[in-house]
Amino acid sequence: MLEPAHLELSGERLRVVYHLDGLDDTEARALARHICVEQTVEFPADLIPADDDISLHIIGQIEHFAESEGGHVATISYAAECTAYQLPQLMNVVFGNISLLPGIRVESLDLPASVLAAFPGPRFGVEGLRRLLNAHHRPILATALKPMGTPLHVLAEMTYDFAAAGIDLIKDDHGLSSQPFANFERRVELCTAALARANADHGTHAVYLPSLNVGADRTFQAAAMARDAGAKGALLLPGLYGYDTMRAVAADDALGLVVMSHPSMLGAFTSPPRHGMSHALVLGTLARLAGADVSVFPNHSGRFSFAPQQCAAIAHALGEPLGRLAPAFPAPAGGMTLQRIPEMVEFYGNDVVMLIGGELHRGDRGGQARAMRRAADRGQR
Amino acid sequence: MLEPAHLELSGERLRVVYHLDGLDDTEARALARHICVEQTVEFPADLIPADDDISLHIIGQIEHFAESEGGHVATISYAAECTAYQLPQLMNVVFGNISLLPGIRVESLDLPASVLAAFPGPRFGVEGLRRLLNAHHRPILATALKPMGTPLHVLAEMTYDFAAAGIDLIKDDHGLSSQPFANFERRVELCTAALARANADHGTHAVYLPSLNVGADRTFQAAAMARDAGAKGALLLPGLYGYDTMRAVAADDALGLVVMSHPSMLGAFTSPPRHGMSHALVLGTLARLAGADVSVFPNHSGRFSFAPQQCAAIAHALGEPLGRLAPAFPAPAGGMTLQRIPEMVEFYGNDVVMLIGGELHRGDRGGQARAMRRAADRGQR
Numbered sequence: 001m002l003e004p005a006h007l008e009l010s011g012e013r014l015r016v017v018y019h020l021d022g023l024d025d026t027e028a029r030a031l032a033r034h035i036c037v038e039q040t041v042e043f044p045a046d047l048i049p050a051d052d053d054i055s056l057h058i059i060g061q062i063e064h065f066a067e068s069e070g071g072h073v074a075t076i077s078y079a080a081e082c083t084a085y086q087l088p089q090l091m092n093v094v095f096g097n098i099s100l101l102p103g104i105r106v107e108s109l110d111l112p113a114s115v116l117a118a119f120p121g122p123r124f125g126v127e128g129l130r131r132l133l134n135a136h137h138r139p140i141l142a143t144a145l146k147p148m149g150t151p152l153h154v155l156a157e158m159t160y161d162f163a164a165a166g167i168d169l170i171k172d173d174h175g176l177s178s179q180p181f182a183n184f185e186r187r188v189e190l191c192t193a194a195l196a197r198a199n200a201d202h203g204t205h206a207v208y209l210p211s212l213n214v215g216a217d218r219t220f221q222a223a224a225m226a227r228d229a230g231a232k233g234a235l236l237l238p239g240l241y242g243y244d245t246m247r248a249v250a251a252d253d254a255l256g257l258v259v260m261s262h263p264s265m266l267g268a269f270t271s272p273p274r275h276g277m278s279h280a281l282v283l284g285t286l287a288r289l290a291g292a293d294v295s296v297f298p299n300h301s302g303r304f305s306f307a308p309q310q311c312a313a314i315a316h317a318l319g320e321p322l323g324r325l326a327p328a329f330p331a332p333a334g335g336m337t338l339q340r341i342p343e344m345v346e347f348y349g350n351d352v353v354m355l356i357g358g359e360l361h362r363g364d365r366g367g368q369a370r371a372m373r374r375a376a377d378r379g380q381r
Numbered sequence: 382m383l384e385p386a387h388l389e390l391s392g393e394r395l396r397v398v399y400h401l402d403g404l405d406d407t408e409a410r411a412l413a414r415h416i417c418v419e420q421t422v423e424f425p426a427d428l429i430p431a432d433d434d435i436s437l438h439i440i441g442q443i444e445h446f447a448e449s450e451g452g453h454v455a456t457i458s459y460a461a462e463c464t465a466y467q468l469p470q471l472m473n474v475v476f477g478n479i480s481l482l483p484g485i486r487v488e489s490l491d492l493p494a495s496v497l498a499a500f501p502g503p504r505f506g507v508e509g510l511r512r513l514l515n516a517h518h519r520p521i522l523a524t525a526l527k528p529m530g531t532p533l534h535v536l537a538e539m540t541y542d543f544a545a546a547g548i549d550l551i552k553d554d555h556g557l558s559s560q561p562f563a564n565f566e567r568r569v570e571l572c573t574a575a576l577a578r579a580n581a582d583h584g585t586h587a588v589y590l591p592s593l594n595v596g597a598d599r600t601f602q603a604a605a606m607a608r609d610a611g612a613k614g615a616l617l618l619p620g621l622y623g624y625d626t627m628r629a630v631a632a633d634d635a636l637g638l639v640v641m642s643h644p645s646m647l648g649a650f651t652s653p654p655r656h657g658m659s660h661a662l663v664l665g666t667l668a669r670l671a672g673a674d675v676s677v678f679p680n681h682s683g684r685f686s687f688a689p690q691q692c693a694a695i696a697h698a699l700g701e702p703l704g705r706l707a708p709a710f711p712a713p714a715g716g717m718t719l720q721r722i723p724e725m726v727e728f729y730g731n732d733v734v735m736l737i738g739g740e741l742h743r744g745d746r747g748g749q750a751r752a753m754r755r756a757a758d759r760g761q762r
Binding site: 002003005007008034038039040041042043044047048053054057058081082083084086087088089091092093095096097098099100101102144146147148149150151154173174175177178179180181182213214215216217220237239240241242244245247248252263264265266267268269270271272273275276277298303304305306334357358359361362 | 383384386388389415419420421422423424425428429434435438439462463464465467468469470472473474476477478479480481482483525527528529530531532535554555556558559560561562563594595596597598601618620621622623625626628629633644645646647648649650651652653654656657658679684685686687715738739740742743
């Protein structure tokens with residue numbers, strides 16, 4: 001038995017809604033109690049004095065428990081202090097160890113003021129990005145430099161053509177890293193220079209976002225290099241580098257970059273229907289906490305398998321009130337075409353980033369990009 | 382249509398074995414072809430000249446396709462250059478975008494020499510860690526400082542008691558971050574000092590491994606602080622910080638730390654039976670590529686739900702020939718008890734790290750720890 005611990009705690013609690021799959025009532029209650037211990041002390045509860053602050057406040061508490069579709073829903077609260085007011089430890093408390101158990105899905109978070117206050121969130125957000133792009137009402141347009149293997153001078157020509165045609169955000173394809181055929185520094189030099197020429201020649205305000213996928217120990221160096229070369233944004237891969245790397249880049253005032261979040265590898269959380277974390281949490285709330293101004297995700301009816309209501313929930317999570325955090329743009333993507341623009345504006349509204357990649361190369365890319373811009377201008381509600 | 386691209390490629394290929402769940406033969410073949418494109422060019426294949434190097438070498442190639450339990454198995458190869466010889470991009474090519482599709486599980490990787498050569502792997506490995514700990518044949522013993530909320534001077538007393546009793550590796554509980562009640566710097570100062578006293582008083586060679594869970598922009602600073610205070614190892618959380626952060630810490634010669642990998646959040650990959658990546662890949666091969674000397678995972682028949690064959694596959698992946706990479710220790714954990722030591726040695730052999738946490742606090746912790754050491758010495762094969 002330990003000596004009783006006395007902690008100074010604020011009393012603020014983080015609330016997490018878990019869906020527990022396919023257990024009977026008794027088993028599900030036992031699992032909920034297990035989560036309370038596993039996600040905090042990981043310690044035999046009978047060895048902790050019952051009246052000390054660890055038992056009373058650090059071990060999670062079941063706030064609500066009910067039957068739900070195919071199982072049960074449990075709301076469990078944790079002391080705000082357990083999160084260390086940092087994103088990795090917040091995620092650790094919410095789902096770290098219990099990710100290793102089957103049939104648990106995190107549906108949503110309710111963050112107390114003290115935790116929310118630790119996250120500045122999107123630097124630009126919807127309003128700030130619209131100002132930067134001089135695009136005040138219409139849907140924002142984005143494309144990707146691809147395919148992997150394309151010579152860098154060709155990627156730079158694409159950058160010029162897309163910016164000149166009125167595309168707002170031109171990002172590296174997320175598969176561009178620093179391959180022998182796609183050296184990061186050389187690529188950024190060529191594409192930033194092409195973008196600057198296009199903006200000067202055509203009076204546009206396009207932003208180039210290189211992918212900061214060059215190794216965990218080179219992320220900040222790469223971001224600084226890109227900014228020095230004139231890039232005003234960057235593509236981050238939280239599924240490969242952790243959400244907190246994106247948070248740290250977004251929060252860096254010296255960089256001051258527009259941050260676009262790419263969903264690579266995040267399907268590990270969202271794809272299993274009865275495990276992981278919800279689409280809205282992974283691609284909405286967590287991306288926004290981590291400072292994404294734009295969150296890319298697979299649109300419904302594209303190359304991937306997200307349902308319309310999952311896409312709507314992501315967009316909602318990016319825009320709903322969340323402390324003092326600015327709203328971020330949803331960027332539904334994955335095999336989109338020009339023909340879908342009116343329907344996508346109908347579904348998401350004007351506060352959306354239309355991301356069309358490969359299809360802009362069908363025929364003359366400049367002409368296709370101008371047609372995309374016209375479709376967005378017309379589609380504006 | 383793009384101009385034909387001409388790339389200088391080595392001809393070396395990375396091979397990935399995918400399990401495709403529950404489709405008929407035609408659908409599964411179509412999905413395999415889709416993976417070849419999605420994981421590389423993400424571009425309409427008809428817009429790439431058929432005889433250029435992107436079509437011929439960059440787009441993935443189906444090497445083998447067959448029916449398998451509940452679906453099909455496809456082996457797909459990619460040009461080694463696509464990986465950029467870096468871990469995040471390797472993972473990006475293997476499973477990045479297709480993680481967002483249902484029913485795909487990565488079973489194993491076959492890495493070409495040029496990719497393997499980019500990864501030094503475990504700095505110590507089994508042999509090096511045995512030398513450091515002066516423990517040449519027996520199972521290695523480990524424990525965690527817990528529960529969260531315990532005053533830091535008590536964690537330091539635990540450190541002393543466990544080291545004095547012959548526990549080799551004393552790690553922070555993975556839930557310790559830098560909470561108000563668990564300040565990282567203060568904790569490391571107290572625990573390294575206690576460890577040094579115990580090693581001096583008792584002639585032991587124990588190593589303390591603080592958890593580098595203090596934010597993505599502070600990882601290297603925290604590692605350097607810990608090393609300067611005398612810590613010879615660190616606990617890394619690849620599920621929260623990305624595997625490449627662990628790789629970069631492990632590869633840092635100025636730090637020279639023993640690296641222990643914790644599985645928090647990695648269940649997102651392993652838990653869904655028909656999605657994600659295999660236990661052996663996530664907790665074995667990838668941990669070792671990322672430089673883990675010790676990979677912690679939930680032992681079968683504990684608080685978690687791994688099957689014996691999954692645990693055996695992890696241990697196998699940590700020890701099998703893999704280029705010039707040293708073997709790493711499996712550390713089966715999660716509710717282990719002293720009574721299980723003989724059975725665990727029988728299952729894993731002597732090259733195992735026995736990690737027992739909470740149960741060492743049942744009664745006198747020094748006595749329990751000495752009993753653990755005796756059980757391991759006796760259990761040695």
